[in-house]
């Protein structure tokens with residue numbers, strides 16, 4: 001006999017609609033995970049959804065022989081903007097494999113290493129901007145970090161400078177926010193309401209993103225160059241297996257998808273600044289490493305593997321921030337077999353076609369793996385300690401064949417930005433009583449988090 005999966009009591013007919021705030025779904029799920037532990041379910045609009053929040057169960061769901069990504073809910077909705085792009089394609093769609101094989105080599109570790117200078121120069125623009133802000137005026141770091149991530153994405157992958165770190169914010173940033181928020185909320189509303197009231201907003205945001213992508217393509221066609229970057233691959237690449245390339249529409253789909261993916265990385269950095277403010281000893285240790293490794297040399301890609309403590313800072317940030325808050329899994333269908341799927345050696349049983357969502361806020365704080373899970377301790381995410389951890393707590397970038405294709409880009413970018421910000425600034429919370437809370441859609445970020453930024457006071461200055 002399996003154990004029943006816990007479910008909040010809910011209300012007649014409406015089920016658990018009041019247990020999940022549709023304006024902040026992921027925070028509600030974090031709270032439910034804290035209350036119910038490794039597994040729980042909710043019922044909304046007649047649908048049962050199961051949530052998994054322990055390292056062991058997450059690891060089990062990542063077994064690709066039994067489970068795969070579930071393309072459901074918000075992921076289906078965002079197809080309105082990007083059709084069958086890498087992120088949204090169903091398993092049966094041939095276009096996923098074609099696009100994956102064309103794009104993956106351009107986002108390999110080696111290819112991303114060549115983008116390093118773009119990451120450094122764009123981050124230096126932000127460093128210059130923050131160096132000149134009035135140290136008494138609070139700023140919202142996320143706003144500038146979003147601009148930085150968009151600038152770095154478009155420059156490194158598409159070879160275009162949009163100049164939005166100092167200039168006005170690029171309209172695609174707001175359009176991504178509008179489109180992803182709409183995609184998250186649509187499954188929770190009646191279809192008619194979506195169509196009548198919210199359709200226009202979705203359409204407008206989609207148009208802004210797709211028009212921009214079309215302009216990127218037009219710019220490259222009008223200014224041919226010898227950069228063999230991601231844009232080149234999207235426009236000219238051929239799948240080695242089928243010999244097929246991407247259609248004009250598919251090129252636009254992927255150009256729009258990449259910045260939506262990379263917009264997760266600035267959410268992690270904003271959270272990192274919060275953790276650093278609350279852990280001055282981490283900042284001191286990080287600076288010792290940065291000053292030793294970088295010394296007065298120009299920052300180069302070869303420095304990254306030497307920055308072990310910064311790697312710990314980045315991983316601990318990914319663990320606690322859960323910037324990508326989760327991912328959806330379902331059992332792989334078996335022809336003619338509708339028997340229930342057993343989890344945890346038969347402890348739990350779910351229907352053969354049950355969608356399950358891995359809630360990383362629970363998984364990454366699993367007390368069975370982490371002592372003092374809320375503490376920010378980069379040491380535990382370094383070298384052998386990290387290597388020894390169960391795979392279930394290393395799923396910051398998703399799993400298997402549908403794992404984040406931008407993982408190497410994200411890793412190098414996070415390393416560069418974390419290093420340069422720690423080296424350059426002293427951060428202070430604008431409100432000493434600020435309580436950390438996150439919201440968001442496909443990614444989550446600190447809410448209303450303001451800081452004061454001062455150029456770093458070198459330890460020698462402090463002694464004088």
Ligand code: HEM
Nearest residue numbers: 086087258261262264265324327397398402404405406410
């Ligand atoms: C801290 C930064 C990032 C995190 C934590 C992150 C996390 C994730 C996760 C968890 C998935 C799996 C989603 C699922 O299973 O439904 C994913 C997929 C994806 N990510 Fe990222 N991501 C990050 C940055 C990026 C960047 C920089 C890009 C592009 C340059 C990107 C592009 C994508 C794409 C296209 C997919 C879909 C892959 C596929 O299904 O084939 N992401 N990401």
